[in-house]
Amino acid sequence: MRGTLALLCCIAAMAAGAVRAEDLAAGISRDKIEITSNFTGANVVVFGAIENEGGEALPATETRDIVVIVRSDKPYIVTVRKKDAFGPIWVNRDARRFAGVPGFYFIASTRPLKDIAPENVLEQFEIGIDRIALGPAPNAIGGPKEFREAIVRTKVREELYSQHEGAVSFLSGSLFRTTVSLPPTVPAGNLKVLVYAFADGRVVSSNSMTLFIDKTGIERRLSEFAHYSPFLYGLVAVLLSVLAGFFASVVFRERQ
């Protein structure tokens, strides 16, 4: 009975989708951000327009909800530890490992997310900081909800996760835009920019782009040096320190 119902819904959805063949054109103000020694974060504008099949703007009676998500391409594995009182002292007791933890997650929408689509749809597309699919890491048992919430809470505190309901604005009937602010601590690596258009609680069209974030110049060279020749890097670090210490004592002796 349930299966039949689901099938029916599915067919209905496909039919509706076919009727509303729309196009979501989207763009970003810059697709590459270079981390230089004076990098203190960046703003990127995500904009777009919804057009119907004929390439025309939608009629004013048709309204769409837009959701813009910017998230890390490659997720991390993270261990969450919980401190508990052990006699008079607080110690790490319980620990859980999670996979699929994005280093950065930004979401902006035209309206509160829960007004845009039902919960199961939001979860399917991981829309909302509380709906990021954080699963147990391979060979690890899944954590209770409080561990997952702790990840999100920590990332929000570090300004790496943020949710801005109402931050996507329509400039006209079909033109929309929002500003993504990247904090200076944004992890280097590619970001996925996902744009969804919703109508009647369903995704009617979507678009995805890539925003490249990369270290350049001295930042890049040092970081590569540290990773590709770690022994030499360590030696250089020690040698520079010894030289600096030596230099200072020589300079100060001459001043006496």
Added chain:
Amino acid sequence: MQIYLPIAEMPVNILLIIGLGGAVGFLSGMFGVGGGFVLAPFLMFLGIPPPVAVATQATQIVASSVSGVITHWRKGNVDLKMGGVMLAGGLVGSVFGIQLFNALKAAGQADLFIALSYVIFLGSIGGLMFWESLQAVRHGGSSVGSTRREPGGHYWMHGWPLKMRFHRSKLYISAIPPVLLGALIGLLSVVMGIGGGFVLVPAMIYLLRVPTAIVIGTSLFQIIFVAAFATLLHAITNHSVDLLLGLLLTAGGVVGAQFGVRYGERLRSDWLRLCLAALVLMICLRLGLDLVLPPSDPFNLAVEGLE
């Protein structure tokens, strides 16, 4: 003025970091301690990831120790023989330390062990030193050992074999206590991730009865090697040494160490011991409170890497 750190992957204020390096370098030159136990918590407070903070401070410790040692050397305050003997013990100690650390890690309580041993070591050493130096200050600057001789404190090691003459320290004692002390420091530095100056300095003063001025120079000499070893180890295993952060800290640190040495000389040795004891007790108190007070968020995250 901000600069982006390539390994820590975040911007910091240049002047703030140089100033921080300078302040810690000052303490280092004055007391003969590396200052790692002050610097790392400060860096973490600024938002620098803990592995990067711990690894990078080691470069600053190398630099300010070198800067301090050369100045102490010119004043004849470094006992190379004593330092060498302790270093030999230190090598053996660090090998055992790695094994102990791995065993604790396997038991899952390395963090707790480290925190507790910090508090116990800092508390007992700081407390004893504070009490002793307070007495000395009250009695008008008498040197260690002349007014107070605990039973066994001065004589127990004199019957030991392998006697060596340490000219600079004006000592003729068995080589075994310095080797054991060096081994203990090597063990601590591996397990607790510190240079061990705050244990070494009081132990040399009270157990080996080395003159305070010589203790500071010789302790710094020993710390150079411990910190250089730590830098290499962190660079190889974790890639977490941030050269740019290290250079900024170093720039402040080497200058601070010079002022520290000069200021330390002007201070009477009993006052110097009292100040160091107060510093050690303050850090002990802070760490103790961290253990006892309920955390603001009981959960903490550790990123293990990309999937």
